[in-house]
Amino acid sequence: MNYMLKKAALLNFVFVCFMSFAFGQTNKPAPEALMGHRFLTFNTIIRVNQIEVSRDRNVGEDERALHTPEKVLAFREAVEEGFPGARMTWAFSWLALNDSTENYKEIRKLVVGYHHKYGDEITFIPGAYFANAYNDVEQVNKDLHDGLTLISKMVGNGYRPLSVVAGFLSAKNQEYLAEKENIHVCQGNIWSQFAIDNQDGDGSVCYPFYPSKEHFCKPAQNKSDFIDCVNLDGWTVDFLAARRQGFAEGFNSRMGVGPIETLGKHGNDIGLQEMLHSTAIHFDKGFDLNGFGWVTNCWELSLPYDAARLKDWLSNVKKRWPDTKMITQGEFGMLWRAHYKSNNFxxxxxxxxxxxxxxxxxxxxxxxxxxxxxxxxxxxxxxxxxxxxxxxxxxxxxxxxxxxxxxxxxxxxxxxxxxxxxxxxxxxxxxxxxxxxxxxxxxxxxxxxxxxxx
Incomplete structure (x- = not known):
C-alpha cells in the first residue's frame, strides 16, 4: 500500500473511532417526509466474481483486480465532491464478505469507515442480482440470514441495515426479509428488464410498492396478500428506451441513468446528457404529477469508468435540482413506508x-x-x-x-x-x-x- 493510501486509511480509522464513540452508528437523520421532496438513491456492488450465483459457484470473470482500496477511495471521494453530504448504499456479495486477501480486508475497513463518517448504508446482495434464477427459496433465505449476520459483525456496534440489494427477489424471500429478518425495504425488482442480462422481470410498477405474496412484480391487493417490504426498482431508465426488447433495433433497453448504457455507449458528453434527461423525467414533470420525485442508480465498483464521470453526473444533478436529498435506499424506502401504509399510490x-x-x-x-x-x-x-x-x-x-x-x-x-x-x-x-x-x-x-x- 502506498503512502497516501496508508495516510487516508489512518485518518479514516481515527474518524471512525471518534464517530463510533460519540454517536454510535450515525448522527445524520433522513428527511422527515416523503412528499414535497426529490430523492436520489445510489448503490454500488462489491463482489469477487462477476456473477456469484451461489456461495461456491460462479459464472463470469474473476474481478479481484478491479476491486482495490484505491478505487474505493476515489469512488467515495467522487460522490462527496459531486454531492456534498450524500449518503449511499454499499452491497457486499458473499465472497466479498469472506475474501481473506489484503485488498478485500482493507476495502471492508474503508466502507465501515464511510458508514460512520457519512452515514452510508452497508448491506448484503444474495447471489448476483439473480439469486432466484440459480437458487431455491430456502437457500436464498439462508444466504440472506447468514450474509446479514456477517454484515452486522463486520460493522459492529449492533448495526443492522435498513434494506437489502437483490436485483430481483421473489415474493417468498421478501416476505422472509420482513417477517424473520425485520428488514422492510428491498431493491427487489429491475423495472422493465426483459431479454437482457441473466433474468427477466418486466411487469411491475417502477416506483415503490408493497409486493403481493403471489408475485414480486404485483402490488399487494389486500391485507391477506400483503408483504410489508417496500419493493424498490434497481435503476431509473428512459421509458422510451425501456419499451423495447433487450437490444432490439440496435438499442439498449436499459438506457437511463446507468453508466454502461450511456457513458459506455455514447461517450461522456452525450452519455451525461441522457443521464440528466432520464433524471429530469422524475425531477421535473414527474415531481409535479406525483408530489415527490425519485431517481435511483447502481454503479458497480468494477465498471471501467473514471470516478470523475460519477462526479459530473452528481454535481449536475445537485446544480439543477439543489433541493435534492441523496440518502440511502433504506432511508428512502422507510420514508415511503411511513407515508404509504398500503398500496394507495x-x-x-x-x-x-x-x-x-x-x-x-x-x-x-x-x-x-x-x-x-x-x-x-x-x-x-x-x-x-x-x-x-x-x-x-x-x-x-x-x-x-x-x-x-x-x-x-x-x-x-x-x-x-x-x-x-x-x-x-x-x-x-x-x-x-x-x-x-x-x-x-x-x-x-x-x-x-x-x-x-x-
Whole structure:
C-alpha cells in the first residue's frame, strides 16, 4: 500500500473511532417526509466474481483486480465532491464478505469507515442480482440470514441495515426479509428488464410498492396478500428506451441513468446528457404529477469508468435540482413506508424522447401506475398521432411466480410494452376490450374525453 493510501486509511480509522464513540452508528437523520421532496438513491456492488450465483459457484470473470482500496477511495471521494453530504448504499456479495486477501480486508475497513463518517448504508446482495434464477427459496433465505449476520459483525456496534440489494427477489424471500429478518425495504425488482442480462422481470410498477405474496412484480391487493417490504426498482431508465426488447433495433433497453448504457455507449458528453434527461423525467414533470420525485442508480465498483464521470453526473444533478436529498435506499424506502401504509399510490410519468439511443425524439409516452393496473400510452407528438396503448397489465388478477430456477420471472399483462407476443400489438383505447375500458375509465375518466384521443 502506498503512502497516501496508508495516510487516508489512518485518518479514516481515527474518524471512525471518534464517530463510533460519540454517536454510535450515525448522527445524520433522513428527511422527515416523503412528499414535497426529490430523492436520489445510489448503490454500488462489491463482489469477487462477476456473477456469484451461489456461495461456491460462479459464472463470469474473476474481478479481484478491479476491486482495490484505491478505487474505493476515489469512488467515495467522487460522490462527496459531486454531492456534498450524500449518503449511499454499499452491497457486499458473499465472497466479498469472506475474501481473506489484503485488498478485500482493507476495502471492508474503508466502507465501515464511510458508514460512520457519512452515514452510508452497508448491506448484503444474495447471489448476483439473480439469486432466484440459480437458487431455491430456502437457500436464498439462508444466504440472506447468514450474509446479514456477517454484515452486522463486520460493522459492529449492533448495526443492522435498513434494506437489502437483490436485483430481483421473489415474493417468498421478501416476505422472509420482513417477517424473520425485520428488514422492510428491498431493491427487489429491475423495472422493465426483459431479454437482457441473466433474468427477466418486466411487469411491475417502477416506483415503490408493497409486493403481493403471489408475485414480486404485483402490488399487494389486500391485507391477506400483503408483504410489508417496500419493493424498490434497481435503476431509473428512459421509458422510451425501456419499451423495447433487450437490444432490439440496435438499442439498449436499459438506457437511463446507468453508466454502461450511456457513458459506455455514447461517450461522456452525450452519455451525461441522457443521464440528466432520464433524471429530469422524475425531477421535473414527474415531481409535479406525483408530489415527490425519485431517481435511483447502481454503479458497480468494477465498471471501467473514471470516478470523475460519477462526479459530473452528481454535481449536475445537485446544480439543477439543489433541493435534492441523496440518502440511502433504506432511508428512502422507510420514508415511503411511513407515508404509504398500503398500496394507495397513483403514479404518473410523461416523457418526450431525448433523441439519444432508443429515446425517440418524436415520441411521447405517458405511464399510469396504481395498485390495480399499469397502463402506457404512446404517440408521435410531432405528427400529433392518436395515442396507442402499448402496455396494459392488470394486478387484480391471480398471478404466480415460476416453480423452480428459471430466468423467466416477468408478469405479462393483456398487452406488454416489449411486443414479444402477437397480442402485444399497440391499439387505440377504443379498441380495448369493454371490461378493460371500464377498469381504466373508472380510474382515469379524463382519458375518454374527445380532446384526449390525441
Amino acid at each position: 397513483n403514479y404518473q410519468f410523461v416523457e418526450r424522447g431525448s433523441g439519444i439511443g432508443g429515446s425517440d425524439a418524436n415520441m411521447e409516452i405517458h405511464w399510469f401506475m396504481n395498485k390495480n393496473f399499469r397502463l402506457a400510452l404512446l404517440k408521435d407528438w410531432k405528427l400529433n398521432t392518436p395515442k396507442l396503448v402499448i402496455d396494459f397489465t392488470r394486478y387484480d388478477l391471480k398471478a404466480a411466480e415460476p416453480v423452480g430456477m428459471t430466468r423467466r420471472w416477468s408478469l405479462m399483462g393483456d398487452i406488454n410494452q416489449k411486443q414479444t407476443r402477437p397480442q402485444d400489438k399497440p391499439v387505440l383505447l377504443s379498441e380495448m376490450p369493454k371490461k378493460s375500458n371500464l377498469i381504466i375509465k373508472k380510474r382515469y375518466p379524463s382519458l375518454y374525453t374527445h380532446t384526449n384521443e390525441k
